[in-house]
Amino acid sequence: MQDGLRVLFVEDEPLVRQATAQSLELAGFSVLALPSAEAAMPHLSPEFPGVLVTDVRLTGASGLDLLQHCRNAAPGVPVILVTGHGDITMAVQAMREGAYDFIEKPFGADRLTETVRRALERRALELENRALRRELAGPAAGTRIIGRSPAIEQVRMLVANVAATDVPVMINGExxxxxxxxxxxxxxxSPRHHAPFVALNCGAVPEAIFESEMFGHEAGAFTGAGKRRVGKLEHASGGTLFLDEIESMPLALQVKLLRVLQEGTLERLGSNASIAIDVRIVAAAKGDMEALVAQGTFRQDLYYRLNVVTIPLPPLRERREDIVPLFEHFMLVAAVRYQRPAPILSELQRQALMQRAWPGNVRELRNAADRLVLGVPEGGARADALDDSTPLKERMEHYERAVIADTLARTGGAVSQAADLLQVGKATLYDKIKRYGL
Ligand SMILES: Nc1ncnc2c1ncn2[C@@H]1O[C@H](COP(=O)(O)OP(=O)(O)OP(=O)(O)O)[C@@H](O)[C@H]1O
Ligand SMILES: [Mg+2]
Known part of the structure; x- marks a missing residue:
């Protein structure tokens, strides 16, 4: 397969072949023009990144034969048929058999390039979808860091540089x-990826049980300590301990954590036996750690120990060039997950996304992308679209639409599950989904 090849064009008439190939090249596509279906077949594989444009009437195997071959050998490759004048019935039949589109001769160059462009867009989307599905099933599922801002490039570089080491990393961001x-x-x-990744939210654990959460305890170490319990630090042995919201760690525990990190050993509560620990510590903080250190609410010595490398994550509003790539990525993920088509954003939609403030940053963006794929209107039920003069029927429908949309969002788009939740028949729900364009 020729590298970068995007359009495979089959036409047995040399002059037409040359002229059409030229107009496609002028439109910016890389084209391989071939005289017969037989010559095109070896180029069609499931990985072929482009589209096939073929005349229907060919000497030897016909364009329809080639369509059949393509359906089997390269499913997903869009096929555009060029038909003779008046061949509509046959063209419609071909569409039923899986052709992407057909173009009737004689056609203008614009008509062809426009059709090819759309087909290529779809092909690219499908390949991306496939790659994503593979990634979602793989071991590093969902750990890809998307974005093209200099800040994110820097993050990716830092991650690549320090992942293989054991240096403690502090991640900072809203x-x-x-x-x-x-x-x-x-x-x-990291080489630790086979061992556990253990997350501990330092802000969510009550101070009273923090120590036992972190270091574990022996049976009977304190009232209520029924069974021996392995702490998070020990549990993460060989792997990574993620200390989230480190800024909320109580001072008394900061001392203990520091000692463990310095000595590389810990004792469970109620035991004197020291256990060697081998964990990589990654901490995350929301606020300004330096200020907390200056105030004395965070120990400086611990801060220096955790903060060997800092990875700052700027808020989305300071890296707006990441918004659209992230949004498109999340739409694809949602499309794969909910088995919905991924919408293609209009220029207007892109602009609107770039202008929003995104106080919830990437998480908020991700939720918005999910909602768009599921067809849930932004902001849920929008009461402000209605006023006192709105007839009751319309208000009811408005409400009904919002309830159905919310339920579908909750079931991840599963209609039968939504029908159960709403206690309506599946057919009725399908009707309503169609009527409301959900
Ligand atoms: N650069 C990125 N590329 C791909 N996905 C991202 C990116 N940044 C964030 N996400 C996704 O956005 C969501 C929120 O990210 P995450 O949970 O890591 O944020 P956080 O900083 O830990 O938030 P919080 O402080 O609220 O805990 C997750 O689904 C995450 O996968
Ligand atoms: Mg988090």
């Missing part, structure tokens, strides 16, 4: 900027 994702990719790209 809510939803991707701190946990970065921690997970550090783990996934």
């Amino acid at each position: 809510t939803g900027t991707g701190k946990e994702l970065v921690a997970r990719s550090l783990h996934a790209l």
